[in-house]
Amino acid sequence: MPDLHDQESTKVDARQMRADHLRGARRSLIVNAARDVFTKEGLDGASMRSIARTAGCTTGAIYPYFHGKEELYCAVLQEALEQLHINVTEAIETCLSIEEKAQAGVLAFFDFYNERPDELALGLYVFSGLKRVGLGRELDGVLNVQVSGVIDLIEGCARAGGRSPEWTAGAIAHCMGLLVMGHTGRLSHWDYDGRYLLEQFLLR
Amino acid sequence: MPDLHDQESTKVDARQMRADHLRGARRSLIVNAARDVFTKEGLDGASMRSIARTAGCTTGAIYPYFHGKEELYCAVLQEALEQLHINVTEAIETCLSIEEKAQAGVLAFFDFYNERPDELALGLYVFSGLKRVGLGRELDGVLNVQVSGVIDLIEGCARAGGRSPEWTAGAIAHCMGLLVMGHTGRLSHWDYDGRYLLEQFLLR
Amino acid sequence: MPDLHDQESTKVDARQMRADHLRGARRSLIVNAARDVFTKEGLDGASMRSIARTAGCTTGAIYPYFHGKEELYCAVLQEALEQLHINVTEAIETCLSIEEKAQAGVLAFFDFYNERPDELALGLYVFSGLKRVGLGRELDGVLNVQVSGVIDLIEGCARAGGRSPEWTAGAIAHCMGLLVMGHTGRLSHWDYDGRYLLEQFLLR
Amino acid sequence: MPDLHDQESTKVDARQMRADHLRGARRSLIVNAARDVFTKEGLDGASMRSIARTAGCTTGAIYPYFHGKEELYCAVLQEALEQLHINVTEAIETCLSIEEKAQAGVLAFFDFYNERPDELALGLYVFSGLKRVGLGRELDGVLNVQVSGVIDLIEGCARAGGRSPEWTAGAIAHCMGLLVMGHTGRLSHWDYDGRYLLEQFLLR
């Protein structure tokens, strides 16, 4: 039988939960708006104003959720990397042959960015321009851990499947190169698309 | 026997040549300064002011040579691509075995950017962010032609050496992927460096 | 014999007292935090956010106690002036010689601010910058009354001790001047400190 | 007989002079506007926008002349201190009696600020709030030198007139105290005005 205290704390918890949920929803709204603007305008091109406008709020309303533009950008990347992690994990788990798990992971990696060219561009800022932007060490570290996590996942499968570490490095590099070239139209001069070439490489 | 008219035109030509030379020198000064600033600060981070300061002139003095920041940026990239073209050509010509000319070209491509990590970053803006930057179609076209030129060079050798087009695509993609990963520290987790991995790939 | 009504009202009074006490405590907490922040950051430099953070509450929690930043600032000054009044009164009452009570009061005035350089700076905003701050006439009046109270106290002693009104004016001015100069390092060029100079002046 | 080179350099000099003059005039315009706004709104209250509006230009047009708000504020104070220096010097030179030169200087000091209550308020920011504002050490040093210059001037006369250093300290403190009290209405409770009280003090 619940006493007064329990009733009270239950009420508080419920209220807290609702508040947390609302906060999460608002946060999501902003992150989504930010992704749209960042992918359309780039990191420097995107302005807090336009992000706010897209999110349907004022600039000031962003700051309770993110301390600044950088952190917001970081959140966008993190979300994408989380999805990437999920996709790669799923692909690996779905693949029954231990020998082919690594390949499946690489293909999932490729598919993820191939289907989201904008996310690739977003990620390339990290790959090429981060230091210039001055993303603090802290945020940079967070992202690094996530990227490494995905790579480690694949490498683990490769090792289990009897592949050498350099195979993994080469496979991911190949994958990355095809993505970059595909994204920038350099592949259109040949007849085969990126995924076909990647499969050929992995069959080697 | 030179008549008066000829003498006159000779004098004019000489003056013109001197003027052209001066103009070229000034232009070069600005492009070099721009490269330094662009590589240090990134495309958006670089300001015309700082480029001018680095070049030892005032902001206004840049505009007679370049219509704006974009064109200046384009000139920097063009110069780099010209050098890349030269390096690849040299490597191909130096290589005596017809079968290995293509590989030599790819390695030269790799070496060029591996030794100039900043130029790679600069180029990646083109690869990933062009539209965002708002580089006009015209300037974009100019750069495309130059990039294609280098790729065609390698592909020609590959075909002559009995390689399939998809070999070329894969080789360049692999090269590009290794560069990107090397530049962003993703390769440091393995023991082998980018060039070694590329050589392994080409020996396949 | 207490009737029901009395019992009731007693209970209400007790509850009311407790509430009042709590309210006073909260208020004090905020004023103290405000003084710390105001003295450290200045009037404009201090933000309601940082005051709230220092007080251990949120911005909104300040407003039930103070209608705004100005009123909070005013409360800080008032508290300081109350302490000043107490110190001066004590000094006057402690001094046995009627002729020297005024001097004792002036010295207490000096000591108060000399030991609290930050409070002097705080007060100088009032002395010099009130209108700029936009402190309403009402708040300004409250502070004026308090400042005048202290001065009247001293002047009363001076008159009782046979001093002319202009003596009082001069003494307080001298005291004030020494404080300002001491606080801003102008006195450090001479060998004597502010208090010594004030004593010399009062011995005149 | 002037040769071509001389003619040329003369022309250049003339143009340069005109440009310098124009620059000085524009600068003056901005400083004057800044003084107006600073005295009316205070250091924090004044915005670059309002200063620019008062000066009849855009915000950006201020920055070629001053690197920021602080430097502009510093320029305003410097100008005032220069005028103060001139006034004090004149008063000292005009006074024929060596014994009374110091007093003349102090009176000139008083008159300067008594006639310009706003400049006093401006100066008091320096006296009380500078550190909070974060005026760099460099700018602070410049102002300090100028203030010290005026004080040294008076002290030199005092010594020449047989006054002790502590006399100078006391005189300036008295002067300062009367100014502050007069400016804030504390003197209006007595019948005598600040200058009269200062004269009384100096006759002592």
Next chain:
DNA sequence: GATGAATGAGCTTTCATTCAT
């Protein structure tokens, strides 16, 4: 009474570019 997200205006400063000189 307390919370903290939201507002909307405000801030200083920087920018690419233009143009009179």
Next chain:
DNA sequence: TATGAATGAAAGCTCATTCAT
């Protein structure tokens, strides 16, 4: 051509205050 002041818009961010919860 070169200068560098001027423009006008825009940037990221902070502010005191309000108000639904």
